[in-house]
Amino acid sequence: ASLDIDLPLPQVGQCSWAKYGYPAFSTGLDVCPRPVSDLSKDYAPWSYPPFCIRAPMNATVPEPGSEGSYKEGEENAIPRVSAAGRKYCVYTSRTFRGRGLSVISTPQMAANLVASLDDTRVLPRLRDHPASSMARRDEKRAAGRPYVIKNVQQGHGKGLVARRRVPKWGEALIGFPIMMARTDFLEALPDADRKTLEDRALAQLPKMAQEAILALAHGIGGDLDKDFLLEHIFRSNIFGIEIAGVHHFSLQVEGSRINHDCRPNTFWRYSPSTMTHEVVAFREISIGEEFTHSYLPLGLPLADRQQSIRRWGFACHCSLCMAPKKVSFASDIRRTRLVEIYTTMEDEGAMGMLTRDKIETLLSEMMLLINGEDLVPQLCEYYAMIARAYLSIEAFDDARHYAQQSEEYWIRYGTEEHDNVDEVRALWKQIEAKEKERDARRRRRDASRASRE
Numbered sequence: 001a002s003l004d005i006d007l008p009l010p011q012v013g014q015c016s017w018a019k020y021g022y023p024a025f026s027t028g029l030d031v032c033p034r035p036v037s038d039l040s041k042d043y044a045p046w047s048y049p050p051f052c053i054r055a056p057m058n059a060t061v062p063e064p065g066s067e068g069s070y071k072e073g074e075e076n077a078i079p080r081v082s083a084a085g086r087k088y089c090v091y092t093s094r095t096f097r098g099r100g101l102s103v104i105s106t107p108q109m110a111a112n113l114v115a116s117l118d119d120t121r122v123l124p125r126l127r128d129h130p131a132s133s134m135a136r137r138d139e140k141r142a143a144g145r146p147y148v149i150k151n152v153q154q155g156h157g158k159g160l161v162a163r164r165r166v167p168k169w170g171e172a173l174i175g176f177p178i179m180m181a182r183t184d185f186l187e188a189l190p191d192a193d194r195k196t197l198e199d200r201a202l203a204q205l206p207k208m209a210q211e212a213i214l215a216l217a218h219g220i221g222g223d224l225d226k227d228f229l230l231e232h233i234f235r236s237n238i239f240g241i242e243i244a245g246v247h248h249f250s251l252q253v254e255g256s257r258i259n260h261d262c263r264p265n266t267f268w269r270y271s272p273s274t275m276t277h278e279v280v281a282f283r284e285i286s287i288g289e290e291f292t293h294s295y296l297p298l299g300l301p302l303a304d305r306q307q308s309i310r311r312w313g314f315a316c317h318c319s320l321c322m323a324p325k326k327v328s329f330a331s332d333i334r335r336t337r338l339v340e341i342y343t344t345m346e347d348e349g350a351m352g353m354l355t356r357d358k359i360e361t362l363l364s365e366m367m368l369l370i371n372g373e374d375l376v377p378q379l380c381e382y383y384a385m386i387a388r389a390y391l392s393i394e395a396f397d398d399a400r401h402y403a404q405q406s407e408e409y410w411i412r413y414g415t416e417e418h419d420n421v422d423e424v425r426a427l428w429k430q431i432e433a434k435e436k437e438r439d440a441r442r443r444r445r446d447a448s449r450a451s452r453e
């Protein structure tokens with residue numbers, strides 16, 4: 001028997017692999033879902049017994065959580081760690097959200113998804129919204145759908161175009177994954193094993209789901225290796241997500257049709273507990289406008305964007321990248337200055353060199369730059385940085401104000417479940433602790449003054 005599945009069943013509150021999925025009080029269960037593999041007798045709630053392949057004993061994968069280049073030999077290459085003998089399995093639910101879902105991952109990671117598979121956990125707000133792929137597709141509902149998928153500008157293939165006005169913060173699209181995989185399976189397994197898992201993940205889905213996946217963009221036509229069609233589709237269409245802190249990717253049929261723009265009009269957020277992708281407008285979108293989102297972190301200057309987008313296999317033709325040299329030069333200067341402000345505040349704050357005047361001057365310059373470059377979503381991080389700057393000069397009310405703003409932005413841009421919401425909450429604790437320290441210092445000073453008098 002495999003170690004993967006012979007662990008004792010943990011009780012609710014002790015699930016190491018189930019940060020969001022369990023405890024699911026509504027199910028009345030009092031244990032965590034057991035990881036299942038090809039050796040398990042029972043494989044519910046999946047539709048088929050898991051099909052598993054072990055990584056070879058010399059398999060290595062990039063170290064989880066490290067940043068840098070995935071290419072070995074490059075200067076900033078991510079260090080690699082052993083994945084010897086790790087079991088990757090295919091799990092399929094043929095009914096998930098009315099379409100089906102196939103997952104390629106390890107038994108523990110798949111166990112983490114079990115509670116979220118339940119369609120009844122999807123809030124009516126996400127299920128019945130006209131932008132939701134779960135909403136009934138009768139004529140009346142279809143008329144309310146905010147977008148139509150059609151060919152857009154030359155060279156961009158298909159895209160999503162607004163067929164009704166979407167207000168600021170309104171949902172443009174609500175979708176669910178159709179395929180998910182633990183990202184490092186691409187590195188841990190040899191070609192033949194990857195292909196076996198990928199083919200099975202596709203074949204176990206209902207016919208309509210298979211067709212929807214195969215119809216997605218395949219990236220650079222010339223180099224297409226027909227044996228690895230799915231990997232070409234992954235490369236052009238996936239969204240990065242985490243399951244219990246481990247990097248995975250997710251394929252979502254309609255969301256994958258949204259083209260990239262370096263100044264996008266939507267952002268997407270993912271809720272692990274309901275496995276929902278929401279694409280949200282961060283400004284009003286008018287009828288006929290294309291929905292766009294950024295495949296790259298926001299705020300990069302042109303050269304960095306051009307280099308990073310290459311990983312996606314295309315050169316960006318958005319209006320910012322195609323703008324006259326003068327315009328993109330000015331944009332680059334603003335973006336570089338913004339990063340400079342961030343580092344100055346962080347560094348000088350840590351060294352106790354900031355003053356209220358300096359913070360306020362940099363803050364107003366920062367707001368001008370952020371608004372000028374349409375980088376409002378970056379305020380999640382920038383507001384937290386301002387809170388830390390005010391904390392460094394013991395301006396507790398201002399620190400609290402910006403920590404609150406940062407928390408609100410993180411919830412809006414990342415959902416309640418985003419890890420950074422926890423980080424902001426840690427910042428609240430720091431503010432509280434430092435304020436107590438200051439009060440204690442004042443009391444000691446007053447007491448020593450009183451004793452002198």
Ligand SMILES: C[S@@+](CC[C@H](N)C(=O)[O-])C[C@H]1O[C@@H](n2cnc3c(N)ncnc32)[C@H](O)[C@@H]1O
Nearest residue numbers: 156157158217236237256257259260314316317
């Ligand atoms: C995730 S898909 C987007 C949907 C795609 N247009 C389709 O027809 O399915 C990514 C592909 O769309 C195209 N694309 C997206 N954004 C683009 C942009 N800003 N400039 C040029 N091509 C873009 C590229 O071919 C890219 O490989």
